[in-house]
Amino acid sequence: MAQVMHIETMAAPGSMGKKTYALNFKGLIAHLLDILFVESKAEPKYNVGQLSPYLQRDIGLNR
Secondary structure, X not given: OOOOOOOOEEEOOOOOOOOOOOOOHHHHHHHHHHHHOOOOOOXXXXXXXXXXXXXXXXXXXXO
16 A cells, blocks of 8 residues: 655654553543643644755655
8 A cells, every 4th residue: 555645744743742640530630631721732844855865865755
């Protein structure tokens, strides 16, 4: 199966920092507050042209 990637921009992974919670009532409340009051931030996008030529060649943009 072929994979497709938008060549102009690439999104940075936003889920790299995972939070841990205690398995008790306080941990449950902290997790609930994190879910309810999450800040909506746009994912940072980077221009592929800003990458070094070596990285561009590694991901298959240049030959």
